[in-house]
Amino acid sequence: MRKLIAGNWKMNGLASSLAEIEALKGLTGEATCDIVVCPPFTLLEKAAERAKDSVVIIGAQDCHPQISGAYTGDVSAQMLVEAGARFVILGHSERRVFHNESDAVVSTKVAAAHEAGLTAIICVGETRAERDDGKVIEVVGGQLRGSIPAGATSSNVAIAYEPVWAIGTGLVPTIDQIEEIHSSIRQTLEERLGEDGRRVRILYGGSVKASNAADIFGATNVDGALVGGASLKAVEFAGIISAAA
Numbered sequence: 001m002r003k004l005i006a007g008n009w010k011m012n013g014l015a016s017s018l019a020e021i022e023a024l025k026g027l028t029g030e031a032t033c034d035i036v037v038c039p040p041f042t043l044l045e046k047a048a049e050r051a052k053d054s055v056v057i058i059g060a061q062d063c064h065p066q067i068s069g070a071y072t073g074d075v076s077a078q079m080l081v082e083a084g085a086r087f088v089i090l091g092h093s094e095r096r097v098f099h100n101e102s103d104a105v106v107s108t109k110v111a112a113a114h115e116a117g118l119t120a121i122i123c124v125g126e127t128r129a130e131r132d133d134g135k136v137i138e139v140v141g142g143q144l145r146g147s148i149p150a151g152a153t154s155s156n157v158a159i160a161y162e163p164v165w166a167i168g169t170g171l172v173p174t175i176d177q178i179e180e181i182h183s184s185i186r187q188t189l190e191e192r193l194g195e196d197g198r199r200v201r202i203l204y205g206g207s208v209k210a211s212n213a214a215d216i217f218g219a220t221n222v223d224g225a226l227v228g229g230a231s232l233k234a235v236e237f238a239g240i241i242s243a244a245a
């Protein structure tokens with residue numbers, strides 16, 4: 001399966017950071033995987049201009065479930081498309097925690113993204129306490145079933161398994177732990193989407209770096225990565241991308 005490597009800049013980046021997209025273009029011209037960079041809303045249009053005619057695809061980090069209306073401060077999926085985005089990250093644990101997003105809300109956002117023609121990267125993952133309680137498969141399975149709307153296919157969704165305790169901490173699950181949960185996600189996708197569930201890309205996210213990427217990409221059912229901190233610098237991000245080749 002063609003791997004998908006997505007970078008989530010979160011609330012980082014000013015116009016000067018667009019130089020990283022220029023640098024990334026130079027470093028990844030021969031890439032054999034899909035490369036997505038998700039800057040903040042304010043940089044989307046400029047980032048899309050810089051990425052034009054290159055292998056770099058631009059994505060966003062969130063969208064509102066409605067097409068338009070009285071939702072002060074929010075941004076619709078259609079607006080993202082107009083700004084040049086082709087992907088959107090939805091249900092990231094930081095949105096689930098800081099903005100109280102439930103699986104039902106995530107599902108309606110994913111449906112809105114699809115309606116606008118975007119591919120959604122749907123994030124799921126357990127907390128440390130849920131892992132310690134032996135509830136990983138139950139929690140992640142529940143999030144997954146609740147967050148995937150009708151109409152989802154392998155072309156319009158990817159799943160990112162991101163254990164909350166591994167995000168930005170330098171902690172990474174063992175390869176066996178990653179394979180166990182990715183295989184259970186694959187099973188849930190097949191139950192939900194039938195044969196097409198086999199083609200949905202399942203990304204791992206949480207403290208991925210150039211130094212650990214090759215081991216992670218060698219794991220069964222790991223079809224790419226969602227990368228936070230290490231996506232901010234083109235050289236480090238390109239190191240992760242080349243590990244996927």
Ligand code: PEP
Nearest residue numbers: 167168205206207228229
């Ligand atoms: C993320 O927040 O999606 C993430 C994976 O962050 P980091 O790579 O910094 O752990």
